[in-house]
Amino acid sequence: MKKSNWIWAVFALCLTLIQLPLTVQADDQTPAEQFRVGMEAGYAPFNWTQTTDANGAVPISGEEGSAFAGGYDVQIAKRIAEGLGKELVIVKTQWDGLPPALQAGTIDAVIAGMSPTAERREQIDFTDPYYESDLVVVVRKDGEFADAKSLSDLSGAKITAQLNTFHYTVIDQIPEVQKEQAMRDFSSMRVALASGIIDGYVSERPEGVTAVGANPDLKMVEFDEGAGFETNPEDVQVAVGMRKGDPDVEKVNEILAGISEEERVSLMDQAVLDQPADASGETADQGLVADFKKIIDDYGMLFLRGAGLTLFIAILSTIIGLIIGLLVGIFRTLPLSENPVGRFFQRIVNGLLTIYIEVFRGTPMMVQAMVIFYGTALAFGVSMNRTLAAVLIVSINTGAYMSEIVRGGIFAVDDGQFEAAQAIGMTHWQTMIKVVLPQVMRNILPATGNEIIINIKDTAVLSVISVADLFFQGTSAAGTNFQYFQTFAIIGVIYLVLTISATQILRFVERKMDGPSAYVKLEDINPNE
Incomplete structure (x- = not known):
């Protein structure tokens, strides 16, 4: 295959993967006719993830057609939604993210095997119990x-x-x-x-x-x-968690009261029988190769969508972060204005940019994700799309690092070039755009490549806000099939393929920017060759 064809093939593959997340996660802002229920979808037999709608499973929001939630909690949620006259929407959410999601309004209820303890009652309201266990x-x-x-x-x-x-x-x-x-x-x-x-x-x-x-x-x-x-x-009771003061609590209690104890026991017994085959031990002792094959057959498309979302977030966020880094880096290298007022505001902006850089470089991205995603909803009542939130979080984080990389790249350019540009009448911005930045872009290309690799891996921390990236999908699959080594071995290989491919593409771009290793004189070229 010619080199140009190889490049186009890689580009087409990347484009395909980038387009996948557009169908993976729908907007979380749902109309009033929907009953949005949060659950882990990984706590069998209360709730789990499967790849078909068998046994009354319900599509998971944002993953319609590829992932479904099943289990006892899902059956209870279906009864409640039907009683309320609303459409049931399952929002897959990490356990520790359920209360914040409920308080922020991204979900309407928690039906996830949650006990109504006194501590939880201080934050959210609970219905009457719908299950009791030892x-x-x-x-x-x-x-x-x-x-x-x-x-x-x-x-x-x-x-x-x-x-x-x-x-x-x-x-x-x-x-x-x-x-x-x-x-x-x-x-x-x-x-x-x-x-x-x-x-x-x-x-x-x-x-x-x-x-x-x-x-x-x-x-x-x-x-x-x-x-x-x-x-x-x-x-030892399990109840539905709802927002403080939610008027639907009494309605839900009336619906639960209509489900007899015998029917609840029957639903739980059926859930134990209906849980995926891997979780009930039916596929045990088939051999390691057979395990890998079955996991790929069952969850391959789920992993592919997760990989597409991971790649989408990593690439787009790095590009946006690079733009942020360039703007911040250039501004921080501007000479102080001779105008006192301008110099004052320039120092204020520099101070704010320094705070931004230190905060986002000095705190874990996982914490930033929790604060930005749930904090935005709590403070402003804005329920962000999870994919949009992921891109925003990673972009801002990347921008903080890239701004320092860009600043270092600018300082690496010889001072004589600045002086020569000024000597021929160029302004600071003209010098930056026409003389400095072309050299800076080449100098920071390896560091930019490292940021892409880091972002491919660091999207895993976004699972705290339930972004359905590759790691989140792997966790869901492992929580359902109970084959942790096999599942995460596959996930690890996919991550390795993504990072190695990105590394090779970046090295190719570096070689192209460097030009040929040797040049020939024009007169040495034979026009007849």
């Missing part, structure tokens, strides 16, 4: 705590639970327990347990049944009456 501890089947019957039998064990749940607080009831750091989701805890990092984790019985069904090496410890955790009734 607490269990999931351990390794061949571990020293497999035969535990009471909390005292777990003495000395390394136990953890999910972050921001009451499960983590009850660990203190185990005598001489080694309380480990809380983990973000159940996927992380299952991996930690299987690898021996922890001896067990606290969970609810439905999740314990799912975990044991998915991994025969695990065991669910159920306690005799009076030998287990002491809890308040609200701690």
